[in-house]
Structure formats: structure tokens, C-alpha cells
Amino acid sequence: MTCDLWLSKLDAYVDGACSQEELASLEVHFRTCSSCAAEALSRLQMKRMTQAAAARYYPSPEFRLRIERSIEPKRRPVWVFAWMPAVAVALVLLAVGLTLWAWHAAREQALAELVDLHVATLASANPVDVVSTDRHTVKPWFQGKLPFTFNLPDLQNSSFKLVGGRVMYFEHSPGAQLLFQIRNHQLSVFILQDRPDAIPLAMGATARDMAFNVETWSESGLRYVVISDASPADVHDLSDLIRGVR
Amino acid sequence: MPLFARLYNFAHWLTQDRASAEDLVQETYMKALRGFSSFQQGTNFRAWMYRIMRNTFLTTQAGLKVSASLDSDDEAVEPTVPATPESVLLARMEQKMIQDTLEKLPVKFREIILLCDLEEMSYQEIGETLGIPMGTVMSRLSRARKAMRELLAARVQGASR
Numbered sequence: 001m002t003c004d005l006w007l008s009k010l011d012a013y014v015d016g017a018c019s020q021e022e023l024a025s026l027e028v029h030f031r032t033c034s035s036c037a038a039e040a041l042s043r044l045q046m047k048r049m050t051q052a053a054a055a056r057y058y059p060s061p062e063f064r065l066r067i068e069r070s071i072e073p074k075r076r077p078v079w080v081f082a083w084m085p086a087v088a089v090a091l092v093l094l095a096v097g098l099t100l101w102a103w104h105a106a107r108e109q110a111l112a113e114l115v116d117l118h119v120a121t122l123a124s125a126n127p128v129d130v131v132s133t134d135r136h137t138v139k140p141w142f143q144g145k146l147p148f149t150f151n152l153p154d155l156q157n158s159s160f161k162l163v164g165g166r167v168m169y170f171e172h173s174p175g176a177q178l179l180f181q182i183r184n185h186q187l188s189v190f191i192l193q194d195r196p197d198a199i200p201l202a203m204g205a206t207a208r209d210m211a212f213n214v215e216t217w218s219e220s221g222l223r224y225v226v227i228s229d230a231s232p233a234d235v236h237d238l239s240d241l242i243r244g245v246r
Numbered sequence: 247m248p249l250f251a252r253l254y255n256f257a258h259w260l261t262q263d264r265a266s267a268e269d270l271v272q273e274t275y276m277k278a279l280r281g282f283s284s285f286q287q288g289t290n291f292r293a294w295m296y297r298i299m300r301n302t303f304l305t306t307q308a309g310l311k312v313s314a315s316l317d318s319d320d321e322a323v324e325p326t327v328p329a330t331p332e333s334v335l336l337a338r339m340e341q342k343m344i345q346d347t348l349e350k351l352p353v354k355f356r357e358i359i360l361l362c363d364l365e366e367m368s369y370q371e372i373g374e375t376l377g378i379p380m381g382t383v384m385s386r387l388s389r390a391r392k393a394m395r396e397l398l399a400a401r402v403q404g405a406s407r
Contacts, residue, residue, distance in 0.1 A: 011388050015362060017369055043391070047363050050394075053344035054364040057258035059251060063268050067275060068247065 006036050014043045110171075111225075115212050117168055118188040118227045121177065128164030128179050138165045138178070146174055150191050150222060153241040159183070160238055180238060185230035187238055192223040215239045247275070249295055252365065256296065259360055260303045262349060270306070274299040293367070293374040300357065300375065347397045355390035362387055 006029050012018045013026055030037040121127045130141040135152035142149070145167050155162060163179040168190070175192040213235045215226045226239050253274060258267040277298050278285075285294055348356055361367045361375060369383045376383070 008388075011384065011391060015369070015387075046391075046395070049341070049344055050348070050359060050363040051366075053341045054259070054348060054360055055255060056345055057255045057264075057267065059254040059268075059271070063254075063271075064247075064250065067250070067272055070272065071247070071275060071279060 003033060003036055006033070007039060010036075010040055010043050013040060014047050111214060113170065114188075114190055114225055115214075115227055117170070117177065117190070118212070121166070121179065121188060122186055127166075128177075129166040131164040133162045135162060138162060141165065142167070142176055146176060148191075148193055148222060150176065151245040152178070153245045155180075155241070158237075158241060160187075160241065182230055182234050182238070185228055185234065187226060187228035187230055187235065189238070189242060190223075190225040190227070192225070194218050194221050194223045217243065219243065249292060253295060253299055256357075256360060256365070257299060257303070259348065259356060260300070260353060261306075266306070270299060270303055273302050277302060290371055290374055292365075293371045296361065296365075296375040297377065343398065343401055347394055347401065350397055351390065351394060354386065355393055358383070358387050359390050359394065 006026065009018065009022060009026060012022070018026065026040075030040060130138055132138050132141075135154070139150070139152050142165065152162070159182050161181045163181050163186070165176055165178045168175055168177040170190070170192055173193055173195070175190055178189040178191070180187040180189065212227050212229055213232045215232075215235050217224050217239070224239070224242060226235050226242075228235050228238075250271075254267060254271050257270040257274070258264065261267045261270055274295065278295060281298075285291065348359065351359070358372060358376070361372045362369075367375065369380050369387075372383045372387075373380050378386070
């Protein structure tokens with residue numbers, strides 16, 4: 001093989017692209033041909049010097065930052081805007097759900113406390129502090145005991161009978177508990193001050209709580225709650241009588 | 247950002263201008279991002295990036311001027327000056343001289359030398375980057391190095407006069 005043929009393989013030799021066979025035969029030739037060996041060495045040096053010289057240009061930090069910004073900001077909004085409505089809706093639903101749950105739980109708790117008061121009153125040997133069927137006796141008894149006043153209905157033409165009344169405390173405030181009777185059933189009428197921070201009692205609604213019938217409403221700054229094991233119709237009739245008092 | 251500094255260096259060598267190199271790098275990354283779905287996993291990412299850069303360069307004003315000469319691999323570049331012994335040449339060579347010589351090389355020679363010597367790509371990677379077969383890679387690289395040696399020899403001769 002002439003040196004021209006060996007020289008044609010030198011590029012592959014310096015680039016490490018020779019096969020094992022070519023590499024072995026080239027190295028054998030270099031031992032006997034100083035000209036080809038010198039040329040191979042020159043080309044290796046040339047490759048290394050080119051490598052060093054060609055690493056010449058470096059990007060400025062400002063340019064790197066500009067490229068990073070031009071690439072990254074386009075990704076984030078896609079994610080943000082794609083999920084923002086769903087996240088917002090989920091948060092609103094969660095907030096509404098929590099509010100409703102809290103409102104419902106507080107209302108249930110308040111009604112349960114009043115039902116307990118009604119039951120405790122019936123179980124007591126002295127259920128009322130003022131015992132009288134006369135509304136003109138019962139109402140004045142509360143004077144000076146409550147920070148508000150109220151009217152009682154005339155029951156002469158009704159099936160209801162006034163039993164008496166007592167002062168009770170609910171949500172750290174004094175209120176009136178009036179006891180009525182219809183047939184063998186007792187009915188408690190709670191009259192409370194309507195405050196902005198008061199626990200809601202589903203005003204204007206009727207409900208059935210723990211087998212007791214309940215009717216509530218709000219009027220002239222007062223909250224009224226009627227509780228009894230009597231029928232819903234009886235509870236409603238008594239509520240109408242009290243609402244009709246002017 | 248992968249390959250950022252190396253791509254910038256390669257872009258500067260192609261365009262020989264800082265502003266144009268920055269534009270070329272930026273456009274390369276944007277095209278790579280847009281076309282990343284077309285990149286086949288398991289294939290050569292580096293060759294893919296350099297191919298995007300080179301193809302982008304060829305569509306620029308400067309690139310269009312050189313693209314016409316890229317397919318003329320059959321035309322041998324004849325030496326314009328006789329080669330001198332390289333051991334003598336290398337002894338007198340300086341880094342600046344090599345850089346100046348690289349700048350004077352036609353783009354198709356400059357790029358293949360950079361991909362091979364600087365980026366240390368295999369012939370197969372260079373073929374993927376430039377979109378040419380391996381045989382063409384080897385013949386073009388051989389002629390590119392020959393042209394570089396001749397230019398260097400001419401500079402050395404000119405400097406010694």
C-alpha cells in the first residue's frame with residue numbers, strides 16, 4: 001500500500017473513526033514510515049488546536065436571561081389559565097359548602113338546646129316561676145327581669161290555656177319561656193331578643209326536631225320559637241295567636 | 247437550557263456576527279420548543295438541535311448565499327498554494343491564526359470542522375446534523391481540512407516574506 005492510501009485514512013485515524021483492523025495496520029505502518037507518522041502527529045495537533053481556538057464565542061448573561069424568559073413565561077400562563085377557573089370554582093363551592101354546613105350545624109345546635117330547655121321544664125317539679133292562666137299577671141311578672149317586653153294573646157275563645165312563665169337564658173342572654181297547654185300537651189314559647197350575632201333558627205320556617213314540632217319567626221326585634229310534642233297544627237295555631245297580638 | 251453556550255458559539259461561527267448569532271440561537275430554541283413533539287425519543291438530541299440551527303441559518307439572508315454551494319461536494323477544491331510541511335506550520339501557528347483561517351473557510355467547510363473537532367461529533371452524528379450520508383461527511387471533512395491547511399500555509403508564507 002502506498003503512502004497516499006495511508007494518508008487518506010489519517011482523518012478517520014485522528015477522529016477515532018477507524019476500525020480496530022485499520023488502527024492496527026496504521027500503527028504498524030507508522031513504525032516504518034516516519035513521514036506518515038509525522039503527518040499523523042501534525043493532524044492530531046491541528047485537531048487539538050482547532051478545538052481550542054474554535055471555542056471562541058460566549059453568550060452574554062443578558063442574552064441567556066432573555067432566552068430563558070422568552071421560553072419560560074409562555075409555559076406558566078398556559079398552566080395557570082387552564083386551571084384557574086377550575087380552582088376558583090372549587091374554592092367557591094368549598095366556601096359555600098362550609099358556610100352552609102356551619103350554618104346548618106349551628107341552627108341544629110340552637111334548636112336542640114331549646115328543645116332541651118322545653119323538656120327540662122316539663123320534667124321539673126316547678127316548671128314555671130309565675131303560675132297563672134291570666135296574661136295580665138304573667139306579663140307584668142317579667143318587668144325588670146328582661147331587657148324587652150312582649151304581648152300575650154287573649155285565649156278565652158281558644159283551646160289553649162296559659163300555664164305560666166319563667167326567665168331562661170339562651171346564648172348568654174335572658175329570655176322569656178311561656179308555658180301553654182292544649183289537651184294533655186304542653187307547649188313552650190320562647191321569646192328572645194333578636195341580635196345580629198344570634199344563631200339563626202330558620203326564621204319563618206317550621207321544622208320537626210327530635211320528634212318535637214317547632215315553629216319559629218322573627219318580629220319587631222324579637223325571635224319567637226314554639227316547641228311542643230303537640231301536632232304541627234296545634235303548634236301553628238298557637239303561633240298564629242301570638243303573631244296576631246298587637 | 248441544554249447546549250446553550252455551544253449552540254451560541256456555533257451560531258457565531260456561522261453568522262460571524264454577534265446580533266445575528268443571538269437571533270439565530272433564539273429562533274433555534276423557539277423552533278425546537280414548537281417542534282419538540284417531532285423529536286423522536288432515543289435519537290440524537292444534540293444532532294437534532296444543531297440540524298435545526300443549521301437549517302434556520304440557511305433560510306437567513308447570509309445563509310441563502312452559502313446554501314447554493316452546499317450540494318457541490320463533487321467539485322474538488324484544488325489547492326491554490328503548495329502545502330508546506332505541517333510540522334513547520336504548526337510550530338509557527340497561533341490560536342488567532344487558526345481563528346482567522348476558520349473565518350475565511352467557506353461555511354460548508356467551517357461547519358463540518360466545528361462539528362467534528364470542536365463538538366467531537368461522530369461521522370454519523372455529523373451526517374444526521376447536515377443531512378448527508380457518511381461517505382459525504384468523510385470526503386467533505388477531508389477537503390475542509392485540506393483547504394484549512396492550505397490557507398494556513400499561505401498565511402505563514404505571507405508572514406515570512
